Amino acid sequence: MTDLNTLTIAAARDALRKGDTTAVELTEACLSAIDAAGALNAFVHHTPDMARDMAQAADARIKAGNAAALTGIPLGIKDVFCVKGVPSQAASRILEGFRPEYESTVTQNLWNAGAVMLGKLNQDEFAMGSANESSCYGPAVNPWKVDDRQLTPGGSSGGSAAAVAADLCLAATGTDTGGSIRQPAAFTGIVGLKPTYGRVSRWGVIAYASSLDQAGPMTKTVRDAAIMLGAMASVDPQDSTSADHPVPDYESLLTGDIRGKRIGIPREYRLDGMPAEIDALWHKGAEMLRDAGAEIVDISLPHTKYALPAYYVIAPAEASSNLARYDGVRYGHRAKLGQGDGITEMYEKTRAEGFGPEVQRRVMIGTYVLSAGFYDAYYNRARKVRALIKRDFDNVFAEGIDAILAPTTPTAAFGIGAMDSSDPVQMYLNDVFTVTLNLVGLPGIAVPVGLDKKGLPLGLQMFGKPFQEDELLNHALVLERAAGFVAKPERWW
Amino acid sequence: MSITEDQARKVAHLARIAVDDAALPALARELNGILHFMEQLNEVDVTGVEPMTGVTPMRLKRREDVVTTGDMADRILSNAPDAREGFFAVPKVVE
Incomplete structure (x- = not known):
């Protein structure tokens, strides 16, 4: 048998049920791969004892004949998810030593489905970043590499992307506030799904921007994304924005049949100076969908250009409010105080020491x-523009468009440290194709489609209608099959 | 609009983040860069548009206004940097 850690969820599940392998063997294969991959800095808190206990329980469950969707499947969990008793600090120094007394709904759903917890994964601090460089653990490293430079796996779910691409786990959880699942998926040649806002509970997910945050699966295949989304999603009374829609069996709805579907190509996504390779890939993707029987339609989303500035008003505003809770009183870090320091000095010193530069910047902008005096000029204006961006999408769907095809990122993975941190706006431009979707709450999926001329993965993304992840996954399956992307990073770590 | 060093100091204080005076010019410059980027939003005609709060057309869920959980002071205090006698402890607030 091939190395067990390289299996997909679907293949591992079938092998487990046939008795070809055990959850304990699968878990040991992943733990060894993790131990050998310190150079990637993907796993930042290791839970091997927990993994072995859960794997044994999974084997017993399989033997008893009542295996669930993910029984025995070893997963990595992004640090932003609270896991009871396990350090959960969203890669921030301010949550150093924090061990949640409760479990996030997403991870509880995964454990109920039988999944095995391998450990916590690296990310940008509080999920703010596109290169996994603003992490208290240091940057995660992309397993893909074409010269002696180390590349970023993207962010904020960079550890999740690196771990899945390097076969350290079968799949991982991510969160996506402005592209944090889809951009790293594209940079590492894996599949990343951001569900509709409200599809997956935010309970126990350390908040960045509450009206935009959404958790989703990061997997090796589209089928695995369908399986894992089914396990993550639920209707949750603990999250007041959790949607009252029953969770379908996404995997059984995968048909690969998109005949007669109308796919929109938004002309505003064709940027000046966009690399020819990305443009060519986008054309190729449209042809693949056309060959499968879909109709390709040029569409317009006129307010696209304003999504990025609107996002960088709304997300920091919500962050400044959400992150007010880190005050050195209830959990995490508290600064050492000087003689005569009062409570204000305690807050100010604690937050100056505990937050990294990008988080400080966004909290202050927010x-x-x-x-x-500025609320109307910036925040309310951004929320009005957000309403117009939403209207753009409502209009194209009302005209009969079923899904939208766009590039995921303006470039392939770049070098660690290549983004000039003294110009935050330059960094924010990485999110130009991804933030729109969060502002409008729609589901989106990044699928690896090819390699650039240097040999780095490039992806395309598809947007779907609200709560129609089943349809979206079907489109993604067609793209995946037609692209036949099988490349893996050559092991150097 | 542009942010002066004084305004940067004020924002840092509102955000309860200590910033050295020496770091204020760079902070003001950075914040100005970001605000300048946001000013593109002024090009959009937003007359008559309601500001959007949530993306899903749904009414927030309601429930009976009753106590549903509690009696876990120990668990709530377990992560506090300084907890004493069932309370969070902080530096003196009132002189």
Whole structure:
């Protein structure tokens, strides 16, 4: 048998049920792969004892004949998810030593489905970033590499992407506030799905921007994304924005039949100076869908250009409010105080020491745009523009469009440290194709489609209608089959 | 609009983040860069548009206003940097 850690969820599940392998063997294969991959800095908290206990329980469950969707499947969990008793600090120093007393709904759903917890994965601090460089654990490293430079796996779910691409786990959880599942998936040649806002519970997921945050699966295949989404999603009374839609069996709805579907190609996504390779890939993707019987339609989403500035008002505003809870009182880090320091000094010193530069920047921008005198000029204006962006999508769907095809990122993975941190706006431009979807709450999926001329993965993304992840996954399956992307990073770590 | 060093100091204080005076010019420059980027939003005609709060057309769920959980002070205090006698402890607030 091939190395067990390289299996997909679907293949591992079938092998487990046939008795060809055990959850314990699968888990040991992943734990060894993790031990050998320190150079990737993907796993930042290791839970091997927990993994072995859960694997044994999974084997007993399989033997008893009542295996669930993910029984015995070893997963990595992004640090942003609270896992009871396991360090969960969203890659921030301010949550150093924090061990949640409760479990996030997503991870509880995964454990109920029989999944095995391998450990916590690296990310950008509080999920703010596109290169996994603003992490208290240091940057995660992309397993893909074409010269002696180390490349970023993207962010914020960079550890999740690196771990799945390097076969350290069968799949991983991610969260996507402005592209944090889809961009790293594209940079590492894996599949990343951001569900519709409200599809997956946010309970126990350390908040960045509550009206945009959504958790989703990062997997090796589209089928695996369908399986894992089915296990992650639920209707949750603990999350007031959790949607009251029953969770379908996404895998059984995968048909690969998209005949007669109308796919929109938004002309505003064709940027000046976009690399020819990305443009060519986009054309190729459209042809693949056409060959499968879909109709390709040029569409317009006129407010696209304003998504990025609107996002960088709304997300920091919500972050400044959400992150007010880190005050050195209830959990995590508290600064050492000097003689005569009062409570204000305690707050200010704690937050200056505990938050990294990008988080400080976003909290301050958020504070500014919400402050008296600027609220209307920035925050309310951004929320009005958001309504117009939403209207663009409502219009194209009303005209009969079923899904939208776009590039995921403007470039392939770049070098660690290549983004000039003194110009945050330059960094924000990485998110140009991804943030729109979060503003409008729609589901989106990144699928690896090819390699650039240097040999780095490139992906395309598809957007779907609200709560129609089944349809979206079907489109993605067609793209995946037609592209036949099988490349793996050559092991150097 | 542009942010002066004084305004940067004020924002940092509102956000309860200590910033050295020496770091204020760079902070003001950075914040100005970001705000300048946001000013593109002024090109959009938003007359008559309601600001959007949530993306899903749904009414927030309601439930009976009753106590559903509690009696876990120990668990709630277990992560506190300083907890004493069932309370969170902080530096003196009132002189």
